[in-house]
Amino acid sequence: MTSPEGRKWLLLIHQLPPQPNALRVKIWRRLQQVGAVAIKQSVYVMPLSEQSQEDLSWTLKQIVSGGGDGSIGVVRFVEGLTDEQVIALFQTARKSDYQKIIQEANTLLTDWSAGTLDPQDPAVKGAAQVSKLQRRFEEVATIDFFQAPERGTAEILIQDLAARLSGQSSSENAGMHTLDGLNGKIWVTRKNLFVDRIACGWLIRRFVDKSAVFKFVDADTHTPEPDQIRFDMFDGEYTHEGDRCTFEVMVQRFGLRHRGLVLLAEVIHDIDLKDGKYDHAETNGLNALLSGLVASRPDDDQRMDEGMQLIDNLYAYFQRQKGKLAS
Incomplete structure (x- = not known):
């Protein structure tokens, strides 16, 4: 009650x-x-x-x-x-709107990243395509009263498209990163966590800093401080690059290449970017569990803690499958 x-x-x-x-x-x-x-x-x-x-x-x-x-x-x-159930209805309604934008933006990023199309070529009409996506995003955002988790992904992808259209990179640190110097930092990301941010939090705690502290902020108003590292935020130290989600970017930059983590990254990619690129059997199951978590846990600290356990379970499963394949 x-x-x-x-x-x-x-x-x-x-x-x-x-x-x-x-x-x-x-x-x-x-x-x-x-x-x-x-x-x-x-x-x-x-x-x-x-x-x-x-x-x-x-x-x-x-x-x-x-x-x-x-x-x-x-x-x-x-x-x-309950209020939480009503809020979940609003977030579900906006989810489908953002998913359409994500799919279209991801298709453009894939084409532009592959070099098959030059976004600055007038024949490609890159500016018109980005403007159309931006208008659609703004229309949905106006009625997104409770910040659906997919909103941030759509926004980052559109900003990445705009950066590529202007000939700039959305990330200043595209090379390999060592894990030295990352302990004791505060890891900052957007409020209203969903799959990419939860998976990144798990990766940080598992491979970078077991005692990592997370801070959840409004991306539009947050000003980063020297001891903070931003992830899954536009202009953050770790965020989407081309057709890769933030989790994939982190895995690559940290040089983590074992099969269990690669498979996990492919599942996270398909849930976050909604392009069905890898189509693993486990994807729909994890998506359902995380969607239920979002509906039942409005508190981001709870989402992170419980979501990391889900990610850890799937990672353990992939590691076990790896052992079976090797035997």
Whole structure:
């Protein structure tokens, strides 16, 4: 049971006439555009804000003018749905939006990294493609009220595309790194952890610094300090490079090449970049477990601790499979 002092929400309850069907489609599209999510048939919820109030009020006027009726109320969920479950509904809705952007951006990065296409060639229309992705990202981000985990990946990929378009590299440190000097640092990454950041945290604790300290920040406002190392953040010391996720970049730079880690990196890649490049049987299972973790653990410290255990279990499995293959 959620405390009566929990989060306040706006609820739209409406009823539409059976005809015309065009009105149903119009209202459904309008609710999608403003970022409302359905908690049951004809009942939609949004976080309480002036903008949400305005958006739902205009939607209700359209419903009434079309012959329907409805009402808007401010509510708290005290039985049944919890605030965390409602937030998970919003994050799931935005997940599919970001996944489409990620897939398209990753395709462009793969083509541009392979050298088959020059993004600065006018015939490629690289600037137009990046601008289109940026506009789509901004539209989704506007209604991403609770920072879906996939948001950061989409943003980093678009920023990488823009950097390549201008002839710059998104990373200043692309060479091999030794592990010397990394102990005792504070490792900084974006809030609302998901697969790439959790896997990187596991890699840091396992191979770099067993006592590593993590800090989770708002990427747009964070100013790095001298004792901090940023990962999975644009302009961070470790982040996406081309069609490789941050975990793959770290594995390569740390010179960690054994098979168990390579297989793990391929699974992390497919979950994060959503391109099905390696298509391991274990990918969907880990994705489901981590998605459940995100839905049930809003606290990033808990996500990191429990997520690292999931990663460690899969790594142990791959190591065992490696032994079987060698025998």
